[in-house]
Structure formats: structure tokens, C-alpha cells
Amino acid sequence: MGGHGHHVGRARSEKHHLGSLLDWAAQQHPGSQVTHTWSAQDYMAVNLMPFFGKLPRGKGHVYFGTGYNKWGMTNAVAASLGIAADILGGHVPWANTIHHRITSPSGALSAVSLNAGVAAKLASGWGQLAAEGLKTEGGKVLKKDKDQLPPAPAPVVPDEGQGQVYREGTRPVAVSTVDGTTCKLSAVCTHLGGIVHWNDSERTWDCPLHGSRFSNEGELLEGPATRNLPPAGKA
Numbered sequence: 001m002g003g004h005g006h007h008v009g010r011a012r013s014e015k016h017h018l019g020s021l022l023d024w025a026a027q028q029h030p031g032s033q034v035t036h037t038w039s040a041q042d043y044m045a046v047n048l049m050p051f052f053g054k055l056p057r058g059k060g061h062v063y064f065g066t067g068y069n070k071w072g073m074t075n076a077v078a079a080s081l082g083i084a085a086d087i088l089g090g091h092v093p094w095a096n097t098i099h100h101r102i103t104s105p106s107g108a109l110s111a112v113s114l115n116a117g118v119a120a121k122l123a124s125g126w127g128q129l130a131a132e133g134l135k136t137e138g139g140k141v142l143k144k145d146k147d148q149l150p151p152a153p154a155p156v157v158p159d160e161g162q163g164q165v166y167r168e169g170t171r172p173v174a175v176s177t178v179d180g181t182t183c184k185l186s187a188v189c190t191h192l193g194g195i196v197h198w199n200d201s202e203r204t205w206d207c208p209l210h211g212s213r214f215s216n217e218g219e220l221l222e223g224p225a226t227r228n229l230p231p232a233g234k235a
Ligand code: FES
Pocket: 189, 190, 191, 192, 193, 194, 207, 208, 209, 210, 211, 212, 223, 224, 225
């Protein structure tokens, strides 16, 4: 059973999605037994075509494949065949379509609306902090207005399996409790400064801007970020 697709880091509660999927499964197949549940994260191109080839600005030496669009088990194999042929001088006729990709008008529109969504998420994540008394611009804290600052919060210790983002001084902080251990991290994604969101099903910190994901301890799980979330106070 699968469903409830959504952008990484933008669901209110991933656990809720999973629960409703399990309810639906139980209705369709009474008496069936749940053995495993998981989420997959997929990269999709705006024109929904997978892509592989030479990496732009890679000086012709770096090849890549992406945008498998939920079909990684087949598209990744196709990409590996195509890349191997490119390197070894072979020719796979079906790869021409992928090599000469054209962005259609609808694809270009999708890209515009996708980027508008990213900008909106960046603004809303930092906007919540601004509402708490910080002045921000383009994801950067400009200055704090001491008169507007609310009193320092009591130490935040979320319930088991929960995470919370709040402001400590001028710093956005992400705190979670997993298996009895509470970790306090910087809530600012190390890619381009999005404010991370707690994934209550996978128990990870997910960035709503471009989909980077971090463990509850801040370890990088998935890019485009390349660095861990540092402990709070070291960002
Ligand atoms: S800002 Fe977080 S993934 Fe880009």
C-alpha cells in the first residue's frame, strides 16, 4: 500500500499520513497484518523525465543521474547503462531522448511555481521567528529588538518521538527526544538556510525548501546539504 505523497518537510504530521494509510489498508484487507512501514524520498524533474549525463560545470569528467521519479530500481539501471556507454564510446539510441531534454512550457511553469513554493517556505519559516521579535531579511537575522523579545523560554524537552523548533536568543533551535535522549541542534538547514521541520514518523529533521534531511542527532541523511546540523550554539 502506498500513498499520501507530499513535499519533504511540508506535511503537518507524517505520522498522521501513515495512520490514515494503515486505516485504509485495514478497511480494504480486513485481518491483514502490518509488518513494515517506511517513507521514500524521490527526486523529480519538473518535466517528470529522469536525467543522466555530464554534470554541468564538471569539465566533462563528472557524470550524474537524477530525477528517477519513484522508479529508481529501473531508471537507475538505465542511467548506469547510458553513462557506461557514454564513457566507453557506445551508443544506446533510447538515451538520446534523455540527453536532449527540452523543458516544455508546462515544465517551465512548474519550475516557477516550485521556486515560488520554496521562497514562500523560506519566508514563512523565518517569518515565524520574526513574529517572535527578530528582524530578518532573506533568511538572515538582522538585529533583535530587546523590547519585543518574549521572556527566555523554560528548557524545552519534547515528549518521546517529538521535536520542536523555537528561538533561543537570536538562534533558531531544533530540539527533539528520541529513545530517551534529547538533542538540541541549530534549526537552520546547512544548505541555504531553511528552517527544518520535525518528521514525527521517521523521527528526522527535514528541510521544506529543497528536501535535505538530518537525523535527530543532526547527522546528514540526504542532500542537497553536505554538512550536518551543528549542535545549538555552534551554528
Ligand atoms: S535550504 Fe534546506 S535543503 Fe536547501
